């Protein structure tokens with residue numbers, strides 16, 4: 001007999017949803033409707049979040065200059081303290097509060113909690129305290145998901161010596177997606193997917209993405225998203241979506257799906 005309860009006996013699929021800092025001011029009703037729909041469709045969700053705009057504001061407030069190199073924030077000891085505070089104390093707690101208020105049991109985690117994201121330094125001479133993920137504690141995420149709890153992960157990693165390392169949130173999302181064997185990665189941002197000129201792109205392939213980057217149609221904050229997408233596709237995750245809060249935008253798959 002098929003009842004709503006029977007979904008609990010079916011192996012659940014996994015999806016990672018990355019929330020960009022540009023839309024963390026408040027999640028809209030449509031987002032929560034879509035979120036519940038995904039759960040009903042048999043997906044367990046892990047949320048990863050950034051916080052770029054809040055970090056910019058906090059660093060400016062503290063009189064610390066921000067330098068972005070190749071899409072990554074060059075991070076010194078002083079800025080690292082501010083970033084850690086913004087992401088863990090402000091953004092993560094606000095998001096967890098909002099989810100719990102909507103009746104979604106959520107728990108906040110940084111890379112320190114349960115050794116979730118163990119990192120080395122990506123390139124200290126160039127980027128300072130920016131982390132390269134060496135290991136994701138997928139077992140911890142498995143345990144929480146099986147208990148019906150939504151993990152909400154900030155993009156702060158931990159070095160083996162216990163230093164907080166800043167990581168681009170799109171990169172964290174792709175590494176977490178790979179570690180938990182997600183069927184899909186959804187990068188939620190402030191724009192409904194990739195545009196080329198004024199044209200919305202409903203679908204894309206790695207070849208098209210390379211072309212659009214070369215032509216300069218994809219730039220800035222969209223570059224780490226596309227890189228995260230390519231990493232996931234190459235490793236066998238079937239689809240990556242770059243979408244707005246309504247979950248509308250571009251689906252990226254290896255095969256051309258729109259010819």
Ligand SMILES: Nc1ncnc2c1ncn2[C@@H]1O[C@H](COP(=O)(O)OP(=O)(O)O)[C@@H](O)[C@H]1O
Nearest residue numbers: 020021022189190193194195217218219221222
């Ligand atoms: N081809 C493109 N299509 C859409 N947005 C693009 C494109 N190229 C660059 N962008 C920029 O990327 C931004 C999203 O990246 P970012 O600001 O880092 O978002 P988030 O904070 O959600 O990670 C868009 O607001 C837009 O300015």
Ligand SMILES: CC(=O)N[C@@H](CCC(=O)OP(=O)(O)O)C(=O)O
Nearest residue numbers: 021050051052072073167168169
């Ligand atoms: C190393 C690095 O660049 N870290 C990012 C982390 C936040 C982030 O990625 O936030 P968005 O998702 O809003 O872009 C930063 O300091 O801005």
